[in-house]
Amino acid sequence: MADVTIVGGGIIGLCSAMALQDRGYTVEIIERGEIGRGASYGNCGLLAPGEVVPVSRPGVVKKIPGWLLDPEGPLFVRPGALARDLPWLLRFLKAGSADTVRHIASSLAPMMKRVNSDYGVLLERIGRSDLLSQVESLMLFKDRSEYERDRFSWDLRSELGFDHTFISGSQVRELEPAIEGPVTCGVIMKDWYHFTDPLALTQALAEEVVRRGGKIVSGEALSFESERGLVRSVKLRSGDRIDTKRIVLAAGAWSGSLTRQLGLRIPLAHLSGYHVHAPHPQVHLERAIYYASGGFVLTPMATGLRIGGTIEIAGADPKPNFRRADVLAERAKTILPTLDITGSTRWMGARPFIPDTMPILGKAPSFGNVILAFGHGQVGMTLGATTGHVVAQIIADERPDVDLGPFRPQRFA
Ligand SMILES: Cc1cc2nc3c(=O)[nH]c(=O)nc-3n(C[C@H](O)[C@H](O)[C@H](O)COP(=O)(O)OP(=O)(O)OC[C@H]3O[C@@H](n4cnc5c(N)ncnc54)[C@H](O)[C@@H]3O)c2cc1C
Known part of the structure; x- marks a missing residue:
C-alpha cells in the first residue's frame, strides 16, 4: 500500500506527488484518463504570480x-x-466587492510570492x-x-x-x-x-514520479470507504478497490462528487x-x-x-x-x-x-487522512508547484510556509 493515494493526474496531483516523494513518502496516482489531459493540458501556460x-x-x-x-x-x-x-x-x-477582493488578493499573495522559486526548484529537479x-x-x-x-x-x-x-x-x-x-x-x-509546453511539463513530472518508484493507476475513483473518521479505501468504477493510508483529492473540476461523499458541500x-x-x-x-x-x-x-x-x-x-x-x-x-x-x-x-477564486487546500474536516487540493480556477498552472509543496507539508504535519486559513475547505459551511 502506498503512503499516499492521489486522485487526479493534473498539475496539482503531479506536483503533490513530487513534493511527497521529496519527503520520502511512496505515492500512487489514480487517473481516469491520460495524465495531464485535463485543464492542465489546454491552458494558456502563464506563470502569473500577480494574478491575485x-x-x-x-x-x-x-x-x-x-x-x-x-x-x-x-x-x-x-x-x-x-x-x-x-x-x-x-x-x-x-x-x-472591494473589501472581499482585498481579502482574496492578500490571502493569495503569500503563495504567489513563492511560485517562481518553487517551479525553479521543481523544473531543475526534473x-x-x-x-x-x-x-x-x-x-x-x-x-x-x-x-x-x-x-x-x-x-x-x-x-x-x-x-x-x-x-x-x-x-x-x-x-x-x-x-x-x-x-x-x-x-x-x-x-x-x-510554460512553453504544459503537456510536456505534466508528462515529465509523471515520468519522474514513476522513475522514483511512484505508481500510476488507470481508473476512475468513484467512492470512498471509511471507518472511524478515516478513509480506508478508494473504489474504482471498474469495481477494484485500492486500500489507502492517506488521500490527496486533486481531481480538478471533477472533485465535487467525491467531496460530497466526505460530507462537504463546496461550491x-x-x-x-x-x-x-x-x-x-x-x-x-x-x-x-x-x-x-x-x-x-x-x-x-x-x-x-x-x-x-x-x-x-x-x-x-x-x-x-x-x-x-x-x-x-x-x-x-x-x-x-x-x-x-x-x-x-x-x-x-x-x-x-470556487466563487471566491481561492483554492480549497487543507484537510477534510471529518476525515483526518484526506487532503483536499482543488479549485485553483484560472491560476492552477501558476500555483502547481507551491500547492504540491504545501500539500506535502500538511501530510508531514509541518507548519505550512503560508497561512492556509483562507483556503480551508469548511469556509462555505
Ligand atoms: C482556457 C484556459 C486557460 C488557462 N490558462 C491558465 C494560465 O495561463 N495559467 C494558469 O496558471 N492557469 C490557467 N488555467 C487554469 C489551469 O489550467 C487549471 O487551474 C489547472 O490546470 C487545474 O489543475 P488540476 O490538476 O486541478 O486539474 P486538471 O488538470 O483538470 O486535472 C484533474 C485530473 O483529474 C482527473 N480526474 C477527475 N476525476 C477523476 C476521478 N474520479 N478519478 C480519477 N481521475 C480523475 C482528470 O482526468 C484530470 O486529469 C487555464 C484554464 C483554462 C481552461
Missing part, C-alpha cells in the same frame, strides 16, 4: 451582466446551465528548466482609459508587491514587432513568465475555456501577451502559437461550442493580421472554480 485579483472585482462587476447576454462575450452562461449554476454565479458576483520561458509577459490595451479603468486592481497588486511597468504603443512594438492594429499602450508584468463550478492552437502561425512572439481589450491570451509555445481564454458556464462536461474558440482566433487577427491558423486544433477544458 479575481475576475469579479470593482470596475468589472458592472460589466458582467452585459457579458452574460452576449454568447460571444468573455463570460457567458448557457441558458441550460443557469438554473444549476445561478447560486454559484451570485456568490461569484458578491465576492467582487531536468526541464527549458519548459519555462523567462521572458516577462505583456498586457496590451486599445487605449489608456481601459488600463485606467482597472486602477483598483493595479493599485492593489502594487500594494501587495506585484509590480508592473506601463509602456507606450511604440515601446510595445519595439518589444514585439509583430503586434499591429488597435494597441496604444501596454504593461510589462514583472515576473510573469510562461465548485466548471468554468469552460477554449483555445485555438496554430502550429505554423507565421508570426513570431517572444513573450506571452494578454490583450485585455480583446479578452484573449497569445502564448508562443514549443508546438505553435496558442490563443486561449473566455469563460463559459455550461454545466459539467458540456459539449464544446467551438464558435467561442473561433472568436478568439478572429480577435487575435485584429492585432496579428498575418496570423495563419492553417492546421490549427481547437480545445475546450474546465477550470475548477
Whole structure:
C-alpha cells in the first residue's frame, strides 16, 4: 500500500506527488484518463504570480451582466446551465466587492510570492528548466482609459508587491514587432513568465514520479470507504478497490462528487475555456501577451502559437461550442493580421472554480487522512508547484510556509 493515494493526474496531483516523494513518502496516482489531459493540458501556460485579483472585482462587476447576454462575450452562461449554476454565479458576483477582493488578493499573495522559486526548484529537479520561458509577459490595451479603468486592481497588486511597468504603443512594438492594429499602450508584468509546453511539463513530472518508484493507476475513483473518521479505501468504477493510508483529492473540476461523499458541500463550478492552437502561425512572439481589450491570451509555445481564454458556464462536461474558440482566433487577427491558423486544433477544458477564486487546500474536516487540493480556477498552472509543496507539508504535519486559513475547505459551511 502506498503512503499516499492521489486522485487526479493534473498539475496539482503531479506536483503533490513530487513534493511527497521529496519527503520520502511512496505515492500512487489514480487517473481516469491520460495524465495531464485535463485543464492542465489546454491552458494558456502563464506563470502569473500577480494574478491575485479575481475576475469579479470593482470596475468589472458592472460589466458582467452585459457579458452574460452576449454568447460571444468573455463570460457567458448557457441558458441550460443557469438554473444549476445561478447560486454559484451570485456568490461569484458578491465576492467582487472591494473589501472581499482585498481579502482574496492578500490571502493569495503569500503563495504567489513563492511560485517562481518553487517551479525553479521543481523544473531543475526534473531536468526541464527549458519548459519555462523567462521572458516577462505583456498586457496590451486599445487605449489608456481601459488600463485606467482597472486602477483598483493595479493599485492593489502594487500594494501587495506585484509590480508592473506601463509602456507606450511604440515601446510595445519595439518589444514585439509583430503586434499591429488597435494597441496604444501596454504593461510589462514583472515576473510573469510562461510554460512553453504544459503537456510536456505534466508528462515529465509523471515520468519522474514513476522513475522514483511512484505508481500510476488507470481508473476512475468513484467512492470512498471509511471507518472511524478515516478513509480506508478508494473504489474504482471498474469495481477494484485500492486500500489507502492517506488521500490527496486533486481531481480538478471533477472533485465535487467525491467531496460530497466526505460530507462537504463546496461550491465548485466548471468554468469552460477554449483555445485555438496554430502550429505554423507565421508570426513570431517572444513573450506571452494578454490583450485585455480583446479578452484573449497569445502564448508562443514549443508546438505553435496558442490563443486561449473566455469563460463559459455550461454545466459539467458540456459539449464544446467551438464558435467561442473561433472568436478568439478572429480577435487575435485584429492585432496579428498575418496570423495563419492553417492546421490549427481547437480545445475546450474546465477550470475548477470556487466563487471566491481561492483554492480549497487543507484537510477534510471529518476525515483526518484526506487532503483536499482543488479549485485553483484560472491560476492552477501558476500555483502547481507551491500547492504540491504545501500539500506535502500538511501530510508531514509541518507548519505550512503560508497561512492556509483562507483556503480551508469548511469556509462555505
Ligand atoms: C482556457 C484556459 C486557460 C488557462 N490558462 C491558465 C494560465 O495561463 N495559467 C494558469 O496558471 N492557469 C490557467 N488555467 C487554469 C489551469 O489550467 C487549471 O487551474 C489547472 O490546470 C487545474 O489543475 P488540476 O490538476 O486541478 O486539474 P486538471 O488538470 O483538470 O486535472 C484533474 C485530473 O483529474 C482527473 N480526474 C477527475 N476525476 C477523476 C476521478 N474520479 N478519478 C480519477 N481521475 C480523475 C482528470 O482526468 C484530470 O486529469 C487555464 C484554464 C483554462 C481552461
